[in-house]
Amino acid sequence: MNHSALTPVFAGLRWSLHSLLIALIAVVLVRSVLTDAPNSAQIHALAATLLAVYLGGSLLAHLRPATIRSARWIPWLWVGALSGLWVCLMWLTPDAAFIVFPLFFLYLQLLPSRVALGAVAVSTALSIVAIGLHSEFVIGGVIGPMIGAGVAVAIGFGYRSLYREAEERQQLITELVDTRGELAAAERAAGVLAERERLAREIHDTVAQGLSSIQLLLHAAERLDGDRPGLEQLQLARQTAAESLVDTRRIIRELTPPALDDRTLPGALARLAGSATDTLRASGTPAAVNFQLEGAPAPLPMNVNATLLRIAQGAIANVVRHARATRADITLTYQSDSVSLDIVDDGIGFDPGAAPVGDTDDSFGLRAIRQRVDSLGGVLSVESVPGEGTAIAVTVPVRETAPVSSSLPGVRA
Numbered sequence: 001m002n003h004s005a006l007t008p009v010f011a012g013l014r015w016s017l018h019s020l021l022i023a024l025i026a027v028v029l030v031r032s033v034l035t036d037a038p039n040s041a042q043i044h045a046l047a048a049t050l051l052a053v054y055l056g057g058s059l060l061a062h063l064r065p066a067t068i069r070s071a072r073w074i075p076w077l078w079v080g081a082l083s084g085l086w087v088c089l090m091w092l093t094p095d096a097a098f099i100v101f102p103l104f105f106l107y108l109q110l111l112p113s114r115v116a117l118g119a120v121a122v123s124t125a126l127s128i129v130a131i132g133l134h135s136e137f138v139i140g141g142v143i144g145p146m147i148g149a150g151v152a153v154a155i156g157f158g159y160r161s162l163y164r165e166a167e168e169r170q171q172l173i174t175e176l177v178d179t180r181g182e183l184a185a186a187e188r189a190a191g192v193l194a195e196r197e198r199l200a201r202e203i204h205d206t207v208a209q210g211l212s213s214i215q216l217l218l219h220a221a222e223r224l225d226g227d228r229p230g231l232e233q234l235q236l237a238r239q240t241a242a243e244s245l246v247d248t249r250r251i252i253r254e255l256t257p258p259a260l261d262d263r264t265l266p267g268a269l270a271r272l273a274g275s276a277t278d279t280l281r282a283s284g285t286p287a288a289v290n291f292q293l294e295g296a297p298a299p300l301p302m303n304v305n306a307t308l309l310r311i312a313q314g315a316i317a318n319v320v321r322h323a324r325a326t327r328a329d330i331t332l333t334y335q336s337d338s339v340s341l342d343i344v345d346d347g348i349g350f351d352p353g354a355a356p357v358g359d360t361d362d363s364f365g366l367r368a369i370r371q372r373v374d375s376l377g378g379v380l381s382v383e384s385v386p387g388e389g390t391a392i393a394v395t396v397p398v399r400e401t402a403p404v405s406s407s408l409p410g411v412r413a
Contacts, residue, residue: 013159018058021102025051028095043092050085050099053078075110082106083119087126094134097127101148108156117153124149168367175368183306190302200255203248211245265305266293269312269330276316276328287326289316295334304396307372308332308341314369315343315392323347323390338397346389352382369394 025047032040057078086103089096100123107119127145128137218238222231273291280287312330319328325347333340366382369392373380378396 017102017105021054021099022051024099024102027098028089028093031095032093037093039092043089046085046089046092047096050082050089053081053085057082079106079110079119083123086123090127090130094131097130097145100124100127100145101152104149104152105156105159108153109159113157116156120149120153172368172371179306179310183303186302186306196255200252203255204252208245208248208252211241211248215241215245264297265300265308266291266297266332268309269332272309272312272316273330276320279320285324285326287328289319289328289330292329292331293334294331298334298398300339300398304339304376304398307376308339308394308396311369311372311394312341312343318366319343319345319347319390323349325389338395340396341394342391344389344391349384349386349388349390351386352384 028047029044031037032043037043060074082103086096086099089099103123104120107116107123110116111119124145128142131137131145132142215238218234218241222234222238270291273289276289277287280289316328316330319325323345325345328343328345328347331340331342331344333342370380373394373396376396378394381393382390383393384390
């Protein structure tokens with residue numbers, strides 16, 4: 001996870017876990033020396049091996065996190081090795097039973113929820129049995145590990161929720177920063193285009209018109225008296241003016257931007273629909289994404305253009321990845337004081353009222369869409385029924401307080 005305000009908290013928790021396990025292993029070593037245990041050599045060897053495996057896995061996770069993420073079996077192997085060494089050590093000395101507490105947090109952090117809860121329950125039972133076999137079964141020896149397991153589960157799941165929330169917040173911040181950069185680039189591009197158009201108009205209305213007038217006047221002077229002195233110079237001047245006019249018109253054409261019809265919001269949405277259709281068919285899904293325009297297109301503020309396009313991209317991405325739809329429709333509607341965007345598909349749908357489980361892409365995508373709509377003061381409606389598809393409707397008011405542009409320079413569908 002990238003650096004955030006909660007990064008020191010997570011770092012502190014990790015270092016506390018490291019310190020706790022190292023301290024408990026040290027207690028086992030010291031106790032074996034003080035009590036002069038007959039199997040102290042085996043205890044020392046197992047404790048040192050347990051510490052080496054733990055520190056080696058922690059160092060690998062710190063230095064090569066990408067390797068850990070790509071090889072899912074490494075955390076399982078690491079946790080299994082630590083658990084096996086712990087059981088062997090606990091067989092030799094009951095003091096090792098307390099090492100189960102940092103292992104609880106490793107199970108809850110590295111394993112899936114159900115597997116982690118099962119591992120916590122099994123390790124708790126093993127520690128209770130080990131304490132009882134080495135001494136005797138007492139209430140404290142049973143309740144103590146159970147209370148520790150309950151506290152560890154509560155803290156572990158709280159840590160998971162906090163970490164997931166921090167990751168989602170960091171994703172939102174990154175996306176907002178990227179969007180701000182895209183909007184700034186789009187505004188700069190729009191400013192460049194506007195300045196080029198202004199220069200083209202100025203040159204056309206001044207220099208080009210002046211050269212055209214000079215050419216006409218010189219041509220008229222030639223016709224008045226074909227035998228007058230200096231006729232050759234008049235013809236040369238007219239020819240020079242004509243050549244300069246050609247050059248001026250070429251400059252005007254180069255300054256004037258090409259037609260922007262395919263870079264408007266409707267053009268970008270049409271390209272998005274075509275691209276999504278190609279993607280679905282390339283993946284073996286005979287589906288089609290269609291675009292429909294209603295109302296007369298009108299210039300919109302630059303941030304509205306870019307945000308509506310990003311909303312459509314996020315919604316269609318969810319359709320492509322999750323919906324299993326055979327058809328999806330994108331409808332852009334221009335109204336007198338607002339603009340509406342509707343994305344409807346006939347896919348598997350979902351229950352909008354259900355709480356999202358985990359940090360799935362689709363739940364995060366809907367939250368991102370809602371935040372984009374809120375930033376524009378718009379209204380978002382999500383209607384979906386499991387098995388009957390999904391409909392997303394966005395309505396954004398159009399105000400004249402922001403710079404308007406009908407094109408999308410710098411934004412690609």
